[in-house]
Amino acid sequence: MNMFLEHFPDDNKQHGWVEVVCGSMFSGKTEELIRRLKRAEFANQKILLVKPAIDDRYHKENVVSHQGTSFTALAVKDSQAVLDIWKKEKVVAIDEAQFFDAGIVDVCNSLAEKGVRVIVAGLDMDFQGVPFGPMPQLLSIAEYVTKVHAICLSCGSLAQFSHRTGDAKEQVMVGAVEEYKPLCRSCFNKIAH
Ligand code: ZN
Numbered sequence: 001m002n003m004f005l006e007h008f009p010d011d012n013k014q015h016g017w018v019e020v021v022c023g024s025m026f027s028g029k030t031e032e033l034i035r036r037l038k039r040a041e042f043a044n045q046k047i048l049l050v051k052p053a054i055d056d057r058y059h060k061e062n063v064v065s066h067q068g069t070s071f072t073a074l075a076v077k078d079s080q081a082v083l084d085i086w087k088k089e090k091v092v093a094i095d096e097a098q099f100f101d102a103g104i105v106d107v108c109n110s111l112a113e114k115g116v117r118v119i120v121a122g123l124d125m126d127f128q129g130v131p132f133g134p135m136p137q138l139l140s141i142a143e144y145v146t147k148v149h150a151i152c153l154s155c156g157s158l159a160q161f162s163h164r165t166g167d168a169k170e171q172v173m174v175g176a177v178e179e180y181k182p183l184c185r186s187c188f189n190k191i192a193h
Contacts, residue, residue, distance in 0.1 A: 004146050006036060008043050009090045009117045016090075016112040020097075020138050022124035023148040025162040025180040032148055033095060033121040034069050040091045040117075048089040049073040050082050052099040063095050079103035083110065090116060097122035098132035105137045127164035127180065129188060150182030154191065161188040 009016055021032045040047055049063060053075035064070040076082055079100050086092060092111050097104060097120045108118045124139070124147070126132045139145055152159040159182035166179045183191060 004032070004036070004144070006039065006117075008040065008045055009115055011090070014113075014115045016114065016116040016118065017143040018108050018112050018118045018120065018138070018141055019144040019146070020135075020142040021119070021121045021146045021148065022135060022139065024123065024125065024150050024160050024182050026150040026182045027148040027159075028150075029121045029123075029148055030063060030095065031069070032146065033093060033119060034063065034071050036119055037071050037091070037093055038069075045091045045117075046089040047091045047093065048086055049093045049095065050076050050085070051095040053077050079107045082107050086111065086116075091119065092116050093119040093121070095121050097138060098124075098126075098135050100134055102134050102137070104134050105141060108138065109141060123162065125161065127162050129161050152184035152187050153181050154183060154187040157184040157186075159184050159187075161185065163188055163191060 021029050023029050037047055037049065049071055051061065051063060051073045061073050061075050062070040063073045073095060074085060076085065080103060082094065094104065108120060111118050120138050122135050123132050124135050149158040149160055161183045163181045163183045164179055165181050
């Protein structure tokens, strides 16, 4: 993968865009999101970072990569809340976008049309290899898509599947990182089915 080289929103321009960073568990999505945010910060861009809240309260939370770098995020209850708390920041980043309701697509379009650089990070497939929540639509409307890969723990190839090692069946399992194992297509098909 070539390193994504960004440009920054111009105060005098009314058009923004949408970037999506997607991939499996352990693919480095959050590292890539944080890398882009740090660079936006160096460029003196105001940033709003949001993630979906597990409960209904607004609160601050750190978005922490597996490598330990972090950025402060606001946890919001739904996609509409992203627009409600937006204070004209030129960069809006959305982490864990797969957990948002379908309205997140309109929110991203609407922000981009207001001149915002929207950076979305999320799991593109759930543990069964099914496209996750609003991610397919977000990938479609984005100007720029970066798919990052983990390494298959069975054979060492590039991995795009997040195989769940436990036997829980629900699609949303928050915070249970140790339950997942990145696999390539071939190993996923052998192990998961
Ligand atoms: Zn493999």
